[in-house]
Amino acid sequence: MGKVTGFMEYERLEEGYEPVTKRVKNYKEFVIGLSEPQAKQQGARCMDCGTPFCNSGCPVNNIIPDFNDLVYQGDWKNAIEVLHSTNNFPDFTGRVCPAPCEAACTLNINDDAVGIKSIEHAIIDRAWAEGWIKPQPATFKTGKKVAVVGSGPAGLAAAQQLARAGHAVTVFEKNDTAGGLLRFGIPDFKFDKSHIDRRVKQMEAEGVVFKTNTMVGELPKGSKVTNWAKDTVSPEQLKKEFDAVLLAGGAEQSRDLPVPGRDLDGIHFAMEFLPMQNRVNAGGKIKDQIMATGKHVIVIGGGDTGSDCVGTSNRHGAASVTQFEVMPQPPEQENKPLVWPYWPLKLRTSSSHEEGCVREFAVSTKAFIEGEGKDKGRIVGLKTVHVEFKDGKFVEIPGTEKEYKADLVLLAMGFVSPVASILESFGVEKDPRGNAKAGVDAQGGYRTSVDKVFAAGDMRRGQSLVVWAIREGRQAARAVDEFLMGSSTLPR
Template sequence: MADPHGFQKFNRATPAHRPVPLRLMDYREVYEKAPTGQIEQQASRCMDCGVPFCHEGCPLGNIIPEWNDLVRQDRWREAYDRLHATNNFPEFTGRLCPAPCEGACVLGINDDAVAIKDVELAIVERAFAEGWTTPIKPSLDTGMRVAVVGSGPAGLAAAQQLTRAGHTVTVYERDDRLGGLMRYGVPEYKMEKQWIDRRLEQMRAEGTEFRTGISPTAADLNAFDAVILATGTPVARELPVDGRELTGIYPAMEYLTWQNRVNEGDYPDSAISAKGKKVVIIGGGDTGTDCFGTALRQGAASVTQFDIRPRAPKNRAASTPWPMYPLLYRTATAHEEGEYTITGDESADEIAALGLATKTPGTTLGNRTFSVNTVEFTGNNGNVTQLHGKQVEVINGRRELIDGTDFTLDADLVLIALGFQGAERGGLTHELGVSFDERGRMVRDNDYRAETKPLFPGFKPPVYIAGDNGRGQSLIVWAIAEGRAAAAAADRDLMGESALPIPVTPRTSPLSV
């Protein structure tokens, strides 16, 4: 059983961060390696509750108390086997997931939650270091061929599950590299792309075939026995205000993609650079925060992030009681960097890298502003120079502009990070006759089967929907869970039954975000 006193003996501790001036000089990951013994101590804080709500908080249904206790006992190999039984890619979720499991942790009722995410990442990295993460090749060949369109976490999870079930799987990706938003949307400092390539090596060795730079047509897919669409929600939400057409205003994902391509070695510099510019980011979510950290690394003169929502409370809001995912004020590593105060003692290299030459000691690199709304952009010679906005307040559940709160902010570069409107229409989805709902999601039934009316004559394979394109913009952990569930549904339809595991958390769990 678990250590009944672990949470009393040890406080929550997470890996340290590299010093801000140092990490802003490169795009390497922010976190340092945990000291020897720290992960085992943190795992011992898990109480192995009689009703482990962390299971419900995790869309994958990870068996968290079991692998926590195995780590506590230094039984790392068994912990890895238990972790991989429910999660194909713990190295992705361990870096990128906001950890709804921790929000549901019973210890979190009156103490700091168990550092579940850190333990998860430590387990999988130990597995790779020890050589435990070997290809799992299928024991039979079913003779069935399955196409997966999209190589984000949902598509990769579906492909790996179906390959291991004995099907011949081909993954189509329209970009030149695999990984979806993990590749070109997530900054390198949050997850280095070598971890994607490392996992892809395992999948290739298992037998999954990958084809990049291809947007398949219905004719291409008609030879398969089943098709899984895992194309995400790439349609960005726009900001329809006066002046939007000015040069210097870009969708956040376009900005992030350029820098990720620079980091991949495709270009010497980004075509959209924040260097020396006054940057304003519109949107307070993860994508906007990713832009925040990227702009700092590019040497922006200043960075301001707008959030239309009011600042969340320091402690869990009453509107999100345990075990729901808590609404509270969070400081991402990028915000931590923005709060860095210039001392005047920075080295010449740090001054050059951070663009500090124009900044005076005592100032910070960036800031966040809450309860504000953008009203208009203005500029000179077709280039944006200023943003005009107002403060907002919530009245009867609606956000209303507050009269007399007009403000103007200088801006040379504006990044719109307001989320995504839904899946992409046209092309393959038009050919397959996929239906969309009012939120821009592809329509599917409870078995992930799409509602299709193919325009291509004689189109035979059933079509399944997995990930954000069916669920709506969501978390990486939900994408993996959906990929696994869609794979199990397709395998069952192809073979009459399926031994593939299905995530235990319902698709509409109120405990998960």
């Protein structure tokens, strides 16, 4: 604890944003990170608690008080060593993690939490700028081969850990570039894809082989998940050629809204809309790209994916953007004594909301309205009703029916499971939610019901955070290493 009275002397410093008028004209990152003196001051606020709840609040169990103190002391090189000891990719989490560690910060009981995420962001950016991040190839080879299916944060974390343990790792990705939903689901203005590219280069130097444009198994007919792959590999091939297989794909099965008019043109899943813009930003050409330009956009779903649709629609130049959430509006300030150190339910306003968006709460969509004449077959509006939650279900409130104009509707209500056919093609037993059934304790060890096939990340736990995916990838890597070698020195 570098400064004993720091938490009393200094206020929380927030990272800055570029002005709305400037940032909505492009797809570049717009967060202005802390300067070195600001990061040092923020680190001084850490109390180095006897029981640091931030550590347990963080899914990867970052050793937060230690790197806070190291930043305060100006020892940035050791700070990145401490950060990397628990997190392979702080350049990912320092940008897109919602920071449950800050909700668990002891200072958050009656004050503003330490800006842990902003310190993490500052550490990793400094480390890259100073050239401290280098490949760490294994000093010996085990002769064991591991296939990792999916190159999102879970797959990348697992692949890097396994390669550093000396295994020959091949990552299979159906898209033309690695990154999974991290690359194609999160807009560039929140997360520039160069952060993935330099990690992939690091991993290739560590011996990881990436096979992109390669689909493992087959997608079911009629699936809304786009298959960009040029090659196909069967599960039987992987099980035959590799000593272990780790399924680490994303939860890509979007939750649908089966109400009258759902088949009208102009209604799309968020994951049809968002990846198109990311591909265009990367220099690709998309035929019939879904555009919000000049349209009245309705986003159904109040989470992060919905917020991403809002920000992208604003950059397209939408005439208006409205976001629906079926749950009632949460309080602006949580009841801290009641919920601390857990993740609180409170109103969260994202940077995309600040760029222009009408938010409606406790709204349920009853039907989509079809146009007439030249708009026949297309959506021109939707019918809604306000609801309240009673006796375990949503109940309509009489007299609250309303119609909204809509040229484009984006469904962003979350994801229910991984694509079923992937698990079925491996013969993996599924849990009641449609995910791969695999325990995480010493007995389960991320193993599925199929011999030498493991599962981690969204594939196992369902839709979740990037930081949870990294945790699962790291733990699954240890489980695979133990399976192959009898024991493992990889951290959990």
